[in-house]
Amino acid sequence: MSALVPLLVTLPLLGAAIALIAGRHRRTQIVVSIVTLTCVLVISAVLLVAVDVRGQPIAVSVGGWPIPFGIVLYVDGLAALLVLVSSIVLLAVLLYSVGQGAADGDDDTPVSIYHPTYLVLAAGIFNAFIAGDLFNLFVGFEILLVASYVLITLGGTSGRIRAGIVYIVVSLVSSVLFLASIAMVYAALGTVNMVQISQRMSELPQQTQLVLHVMLLLAFSIKAAVFPLSFWLPDSYPTAPAPVTAVFAGLLTKVGVYAIIRTETELFRDNEVNTLLLIVALLTMIVGVLGAVAQAEMKRILSFTLVSHIGYMVFGIAIATPAALGATTYYIVHHIVVQTTLFLAVGLIERRAGSTSILKVKGLMRAAPVIAVLYFIPAVNLGGLPPFSGFIGKFALFDAAAQIGTPLVMVLIIGGIVTSLLTLYALMRAWNLSFWRESDDDLSEPETEARVAYLGDSPQALVQTERRAIPRIMTGATVGMVAVTLALTVFAGPLYEVCSRIGAELLQPVSLVQLEQGAAK
Amino acid sequence: MSVSGILIVIMAVLFACGVYAMLERSLTRVLIGFLLLGNAVNLLLLIVMGFPGAAPFHGAEGEVSDPLPPALMLTAIVITFAVSAFLLALIYRSWQLGRADIVPDDEADLEVRERGEAVEDELDDEVELEEADEEETTDFIGTGTTPLRVLHHRDIAGIRDDAPTDDRDGGRPR
Numbered sequence: 001m002s003a004l005v006p007l008l009v010t011l012p013l014l015g016a017a018i019a020l021i022a023g024r025h026r027r028t029q030i031v032v033s034i035v036t037l038t039c040v041l042v043i044s045a046v047l048l049v050a051v052d053v054r055g056q057p058i059a060v061s062v063g064g065w066p067i068p069f070g071i072v073l074y075v076d077g078l079a080a081l082l083v084l085v086s087s088i089v090l091l092a093v094l095l096y097s098v099g100q101g102a103a104d105g106d107d108d109t110p111v112s113i114y115h116p117t118y119l120v121l122a123a124g125i126f127n128a129f130i131a132g133d134l135f136n137l138f139v140g141f142e143i144l145l146v147a148s149y150v151l152i153t154l155g156g157t158s159g160r161i162r163a164g165i166v167y168i169v170v171s172l173v174s175s176v177l178f179l180a181s182i183a184m185v186y187a188a189l190g191t192v193n194m195v196q197i198s199q200r201m202s203e204l205p206q207q208t209q210l211v212l213h214v215m216l217l218l219a220f221s222i223k224a225a226v227f228p229l230s231f232w233l234p235d236s237y238p239t240a241p242a243p244v245t246a247v248f249a250g251l252l253t254k255v256g257v258y259a260i261i262r263t264e265t266e267l268f269r270d271n272e273v274n275t276l277l278l279i280v281a282l283l284t285m286i287v288g289v290l291g292a293v294a295q296a297e298m299k300r301i302l303s304f305t306l307v308s309h310i311g312y313m314v315f316g317i318a319i320a321t322p323a324a325l326g327a328t329t330y331y332i333v334h335h336i337v338v339q340t341t342l343f344l345a346v347g348l349i350e351r352r353a354g355s356t357s358i359l360k361v362k363g364l365m366r367a368a369p370v371i372a373v374l375y376f377i378p379a380v381n382l383g384g385l386p387p388f389s390g391f392i393g394k395f396a397l398f399d400a401a402a403q404i405g406t407p408l409v410m411v412l413i414i415g416g417i418v419t420s421l422l423t424l425y426a427l428m429r430a431w432n433l434s435f436w437r438e439s440d441d442d443l444s445e446p447e448t449e450a451r452v453a454y455l456g457d458s459p460q461a462l463v464q465t466e467r468r469a470i471p472r473i474m475t476g477a478t479v480g481m482v483a484v485t486l487a488l489t490v491f492a493g494p495l496y497e498v499c500s501r502i503g504a505e506l507l508q509p510v511s512l513v514q515l516e517q518g519a520a521k
Numbered sequence: 522m523s524v525s526g527i528l529i530v531i532m533a534v535l536f537a538c539g540v541y542a543m544l545e546r547s548l549t550r551v552l553i554g555f556l557l558l559g560n561a562v563n564l565l566l567l568i569v570m571g572f573p574g575a576a577p578f579h580g581a582e583g584e585v586s587d588p589l590p591p592a593l594m595l596t597a598i599v600i601t602f603a604v605s606a607f608l609l610a611l612i613y614r615s616w617q618l619g620r621a622d623i624v625p626d627d628e629a630d631l632e633v634r635e636r637g638e639a640v641e642d643e644l645d646d647e648v649e650l651e652e653a654d655e656e657e658t659t660d661f662i663g664t665g666t667t668p669l670r671v672l673h674h675r676d677i678a679g680i681r682d683d684a685p686t687d688d689r690d691g692g693r694p695r
Binding site: 135139142146149150153156157158159161162163164165166168169172173175176179180182183184186187192235238294295296297300358359429433 | 543558593596597611614619624636640
């Protein structure tokens with residue numbers, strides 16, 4: 001079983017290498033990417049079942065070094081579940097982008113790097129999820145960040161360069177902070193292995209722990225877009241191509257949230273900054289959603305709601321009971337899937353209507369009823385209306401919070417409900433204006449002839465303004481994602497049980513001996 | 522364990538200069554700032570290593586130096602190198618497109634900031650929906666003319682309205 005774990009990282013990297021060599025052969029690239037991600041999907045499903053049945057994490061010491069010295073890959077329930085969900089999302093978005101690329105006929109060079117970079121991004125995400133030591137986590141972050149730098153500036157149009165610069169510089173600062181914190185942790189404890197850090201941390205004085213704790217949290221909060229450090233996100237995400245934005249929105253911030261979970265539950269067991277986290281969570285929710293209400297451009301609305309919903313996850317982490325962590329895990333899974341689906345749906349709208357500004361887009365209800373359904377279901381889901389998974393996740397979170405019942409937590413619950421309603425307001429306003437208004441011109445005839453070099457190298461291809469026909473495969477991928485969001489609702493019972501087991505497991509201390517046993521099996 | 526004080530001072534200065542340079546809008550300065558920061562962190566890792574001893578893994582006797590921080594440093598240096606190459610390419614592209622290496626403001630942000638009343642109104646209510654409904658309603662609030670017209674005697678000159686009425690003041694024609 002443990003032989004499967006390194007494959008999660010090596011397979012995508014291998015796929016990336018093959019795709020890079022086969023740069024001239026589009027079909028080969030597509031086949032390689034799809035096969036790779038499908039393999040990872042299967043492996044992660046097997047791992048999740050194995051970890052869940054055994055109730056014990058799987059550890060692999062890479063290179064055969066004895067455990068605290070070498071690099072350790074560590075798969076527990078949370079890591080396995082997140083890898084599974086990420087691979088589903090990555091695969092769906094890959095299909096979507098294949099459809100888009102095929103329709104635009106871009107067989108030329110700039111896009112030949114798309115598939116390799118995409119696979120490297122996948123490898124980075126998986127590596128971050130299964131990293132067993134802090135430095136390997138850092139390397140995972142860097143792999144996914146460098147891949148994301150390339151993807152966000154794809155084509156090199158001036159808008160994307162501008163957005164890319166903001167994103168890259170902010171990410172660099174966060175990476176430097178993370179590396180400096182690792183150095184400090186190593187100076188204080190003499191190890192970078194997470195299990196060992198967790199054991200030795202309690203020997204440090206509280207003040208030292210606090211410094212290390214806050215440094216790591218700062219680095220991860222920039223990645224996760226937690227409130228005072230979130231302003232880069234709505235600035236940079238909306239300009240990237242639709243599939244890229246979808247994958248970034250779904251996964252990259254969640255890697256940051258995952259790192260925050262590890263920091264809170266594993267590294268710093270007896271050093272609490274929970275009150276700070278609660279306040280920050282409240283501000284993230286409220287400020288984020290107010291930003292969404294002010295916007296008139298769908299991708300920007302979604303970016304702001306993305307920021308605001310990170311607040312719910314930080315809220316759950318700050319409560320730090322098994323029930324709350326279980327609810328947070330469910331919420332992360334729900335949010336990855338739903339946010340990606342919404343971005344994919346908006347990508348379809350952009351293609352159909354030639355714009356994503358809710359002031360310009362009109363009459364889509366008549367012109368494109370399928371897109372209407374594909375937008376409406378995840379929008380209502382994100383807003384948290386029953387019976388969808390957003391409602392289940394939020395309800396479970398508030399339920400776990402109410403059991404704590406301090407005044408601050410109660411304020412947060414109210415804040416969460418208000419945020420949920422405002423999210424619904426922002427998304428439904430976009431729905432009313434762009435779908436239900438009567439349109440002056442006829443949208444039913446997409447202009448297929450007019451094509452811009454969408455991903456090409458002409459700087460004028462800044463904004464896609466043409467309406468274009470939507471290939472079936474793009475709609476199909478979005479339909480698939482909507483089906484996954486519905487599956488999260490239908491199979492909420494078993495999934496939630498897995499999540500609560502994960503939540504309970506997160507708070508159990510893991511010893512080095514257990515890690516070795518996990519590696520031996 | 523003694524740590525070189527000079528190294529710590531140099532690291533602090535590098536951090537300070539790096540942060541200062543990164544706060545600029547000019548991309549070249551951002552790049553320089555990032556390079557300084559990267560070196561500062563590498564120095565931090567070097568300081569973390571503690572006292573310098575004999576080379577590890579070489580059958581050395583006595584105190585050997587800690588082998589892990591150099592490994593971390595090497596990885597960090599490689600990453601910094603790759604990212605600076607990417608940043609340089611980005612700066613070049615930015616120069617190619619705009620003949621400047623200043624980061625401009627986000628156009629969409631400016632648009633939101635300068636949005637006028639009219640746009641806000643359009644965002645706030647679904648005007649067109651209401652108008653579409655109004656044409657089919659049967660009460661004529663707000664329409665210029667009503668289709669039903671009530672005629673009074675004053676409207677037509679030929680009508681003399683002198684029929685007696687039940688008024689108390691003599692039933693005079695009005």
